[in-house]
Amino acid sequence: MIVGEQKPLEEIKELVADYERILVLGCGTCVTVCFTGGEKEVGILASSLRMATKIDGQGKVFDEDTVQRQCEWEFLDAVEQEIKEHDLILSTACGIGVQAIVERFPQARVAPAINTTFLGLPEEHGLWTERCAACGECMLHQTAGVCPIARCAKSLMNGPCGGSQDGKCEIDPEVACAWQLIYDRLKAQGRLDQMLEITPARDWSTSRDGGPRRLVRQDLRID
């Protein structure tokens, strides 16, 4: 899922400072599952903002709503009227949701209430960790299902580097060394020979380095 984290309230207060009628708009998909920007968090954020701005003596209105998926235009159409009636949409969706609103409603002013952090999973209660960097050319079959691009701090293709110690990455004793994980899994499965081969330089053009990416599926095109 896409994982996000709410921005500090002080920062959000600045984002809404110049506006009076604000719609806090949540999303019912990824950010709901990671407890960042679903209906419940929208409610909490809106009431915190109401309180905070009241103390500061500002007469602002904070309305709330949540759509099932902010990243698809058809779900946004359902709240078209509401969007038009507010002078700021404070989105608690990921960056895709924010942009979807902007594109559908060119007049709308939109501000992000959360930082979209990564593609990952909940590892423990209250702990999410990154798993994929959307590189566009998945290599998980070569690395025992552990992604070195997203999970090695240096995105090494032939790790582990000399900073790997006790299973941890040199950047942080809390972070597992991805290449130690790869090694352990390959070893346990008797496939260590895979790690003896040199992985040649990658073609990064499928990744963000190739520019904004598009995906065309002719079979799904209508015209």
Added chain:
Amino acid sequence: MKSGSNLEKVLTEGHFAVTSEMGPPKGTSADFVRKTAEHLKHCCDAMNVTDNQTAIVRMSSLAACAILRQMDIDPVMQMVTRDRNRLAMQSDILGAVALGIRNLLCLTGDHQKFGNHPTAKNVHDLDSIQLEQMIKTMRDEGLFMSGDKISGDVPIFIGAAANPFADPFEFRVLRLAKKIKAGGDFIQTQAVFDIPRFTKWMEMVRDQGLHEQVYILAGLIPMKSAGMARYMKKYVAGLMIPDELVKRMAGASDAKEEGVNIACELIEQIRDIPGVRGIHIMAVAWEKIVPEIVERAQLLPRPIV
């Protein structure tokens, strides 16, 4: 000869090699480079120049190496994949050759988090093994990574690092084999303090016959104080310092002298390990001590080849 560098000659003639290391200044002074180099010149066969070591910005390795060339020193230009992509690295390599630089050490580089620009973007277009491969192709086939032809030769003696003290231990020798396969001609290891572990690693190296495919230079860091020993033990990832050595440093009345004693003992023990072909002394910010260590270890004068 692959490069004709002094280091390559010393090693191929079978001498026990000594390399040293200098960290370029956090500034523009060519004099600083010259002074440090002048000091180290007579006691080593080649001199490494670090490349933004520990992710702290310094004068470029390429520029400092060029100054060393003017002084007739054989530099080992270090290159980390953290700061440059394949375009920048290839063009620097061409420039290095044009300036007379003949040894290149391929490194991944410490994470920028440890340096003075922790908010920087890191590159890692290639990793250190892929960098070796790229240089080998440039040298042996005269081709850029893209397959385009290079005009002129690229005589480079390719170096790589090995860390026998990092994990997983059993993989460390296999990774060395990968580095040799990728094109490594010589290896400089992480600093050795833990002789039993290094001995074990070298045993595994010999079992695979790798010591005959590559020149291995063991790393050495002279300790200046007990504080430095403790700091390295605690904070430098991939470095192992036995408690006993830390204790000796702490108990010494003259810590610097004890540091030199330990360095000389380590060299002696390392020289006894079959397959080790030289020593690489990393005394960054304490270069002054290197001549004394090399002399006391009876490694002077350096051979003229």
